[in-house]
Amino acid sequence: MTTKPKASKHIGKNQTSIKAENTSSILRTVHGTNNTSRADLVRLTGLTAPTVSRIVSFLVEQGVVTESPGASVGVGRKPVVLHFNxxxxxxxxxxxxxxxxxxxxxxxxxxxxxxxxxxIDPKGSIKTEFERVLETVQELLNxxxxxxxxxxxxxxxxxxxxEAGxxxxxxxxxxxxxxxxxxxxxxxxxxxxxVINDANAEAVAEKFFGQGRDASDFVLVHLGYGIGAGIIVGxxxxxxxxxxxxxxGHTSVDRRHGKWCDCGNRGCVELYAGLRGILEDASAQIGRQLSFAELQQLGAEGDAKVLGVLKEKGELIGYTIVNLVNLLAPQRIIVTGQVAALGAPILEPMKxxxxERCFYHTADQISIxxxxxxxxxxxxxxxTVVLDDFLENPYDFLTVREERRH
Structure with a gap:
């Protein structure tokens, strides 16, 4: 029986791009695993031993990868293992x-x-407020x-x-x-x-460092002054x-009579279930302006008026996430933000x-x-957005970009 030879994955690529791809593969593997040896890299990446040795030597020289003796596995020398620095x-x-x-x-x-x-002052001029950004960066670099x-x-x-920044x-x-x-x-x-949206940034952080490390598909739901999601697929x-x-957050929950949103839509859920909307309604119920800390304390103490508001808001958020689950069917939903920090009074009605409402109870198979x-x-x-690009294109950072700055 004969089989057709497999087409090379490197067809159409020049030596420079192949080298960059191989270096990225090795760097990502070292970054994502513990105590990896050069022999492990040959097995995990499918690259030849000389290629692995050459690239590892370069990364060690750059200080991005370090080497140390590993644990003994029998008679003979201890294996040398690699670590991401x-x-x-x-x-x-x-x-x-x-x-x-x-x-x-x-x-x-x-x-x-x-x-x-x-x-910063949200009512101030962007020229003035963005200058604060530049000042904080300069302070750190100095x-x-x-x-x-x-x-x-x-x-x-x-x-x-x-893409445009x-x-x-x-x-x-x-x-x-x-x-x-x-x-x-x-x-x-x-x-x-x-440059990245905050919910997207948090989703990337979860993929590298948090609850999304072992999930190929998940949604990060940010519940703060605004409501947004970062979506990881594959x-x-x-x-x-x-x-x-x-x-x-711009799912309309009251399209006829709802508040107008800056986005141009009417009745967006974040106007009601974002932190500002929650504080407004809870304050109206209590009869005075509440701070976030006071809202959190009253909820924890079981104040009936505050709990009623939080229950309503949690349900609104729940309905919004139902739409998300029915559309994407992710493996996992990760919740974060100040509203989530209010705890059970808002999370339990949400869950x-x-x-109850997800399509054919698919939520039973999704971890929240x-x-x-x-x-x-x-x-x-x-x-992490920068780190991800560094792992994908290490030579851009280790050679060209550094040379331009010095």
């Missing part, structure tokens, strides 16, 4: 929201070397001149064109229209810059077209609606879990 390079991560800008210098393992935070920074990740809520608009921040974030940051600091972030994907990441998840996501 997260502290070999650093990334500037920026979390820009309607109330603050948080900036951190993070290593490739997700550790924060240093960070800074400043408040304090850590000796570290090797390979890129900058910028996360913001709202409509983002990641443009923040098209941010809810409740009227002065932001077509902000050329990548151009401004890259021109000022010289680092390759990546292990990759789904970004849709036109810079729009996962905007579940009940999802269980809280994010295990800290309040730094958006910063971590902004960093």
């Amino acid at each position: 997260g502290r070999s390079r650093y990334i500037v991560a920026i979390d820009f929201s309607w109330a603050h800008v948080r900036t951190a210098l993070m290593d490739l393992g997700g550790g924060i070397l240093d960070h800074t935070e400043r408040t 304090r850590h001149r000796g570290v090797k920074v390979i890129g900058l990740g910028f996360s913001a809520p709202g409509l983002i064109n990641s 443009v923040v098209i608009s941010v809810p409740n921040f009227p002065s932001i229209r077509n902000l050329q974030a990548r151009q401004l940051l890259q021109t000022r600091f010289g680092f390759p810059t990546f 292990g990759r972030l789904y970004t849709g077209n036109f810079g729009v994907s996962g905007e579940i 009940r609606i999802i269980t 879990t809280l994010s295990s990441l800290s309040e730094n998840s958006t910063l971590l996501g902004a960093m």
Whole structure:
């Protein structure tokens, strides 16, 4: 019996692109596994031993990969195992929201070397408020001149064109229209810059560091002042077209008489079940303006008026997620954000609606879990977007881009 020879996966590629692809394959494998040997890399990547040895030597020379003796498995020398060196390079991560800008210098393992935070005014001019972003980045770089920074990740809520690096608009921040974030940051600091929606950033962070590590398909649902989703399909972030994907907060729940939204729609669910809407309704029930901390405390103490509001809002969120489940049927739903931090009073009615209303009870097969990441998840996501590109295109960061800066 004869079989047709398989077409080479490298047909149509030049030697440079093959080298880059092989290096990415090895780097991703070392990053994603513990105590990998060169022999393991040959088996896991399908590359030849000389190719693996040559690329590993380059990565060790660059400091991105380190080697150490492994555990003995019998008579003879201990095997040499490889480790991804997260502290070999650093990334500037920026979390820009309607109330603050948080900036951190993070290593490739997700550790924060240093960070800074400043408040911003959503009613202020974007020129003034974005200058705060530039100032926070400059402060960090001035304090850590000796570290090797390979890129900058910028996360913001709202409509983002990641391919163009443009923040098209941010809810409740009227002065932001077509902000050329990548151009401004890259021109000022010289680092390759990546711009991403905050829910998408959190989804990427979950894939690398959180509850999504063992799931190829999941949805990260962010419940904060806005409501949004980051969608991972086949292990990759789904970004849709036109810079729009996962905007579940703009599902209309009152199309006839609902409040008008900045997006142009009417009765969007985030106007009612986002944190601002929850605070407004709970405050009206109590008879005074509540802070988030007071809302959380009253809910925990079992205040009947607050619990009634939270139950209603949780159900609204549940109905919205039902649509998401019926459309995508993900393996997992990961919930995060300040609204999720209100706990059982809002999460239990949400889960009940999802269980009761999903198509043929498909929700029974979908795990719904809280994010295990800290309040730094958006910063971590902004960093991880750069990390992902670094793992995919390591030579761009280790050679050309560094040469341009020095």
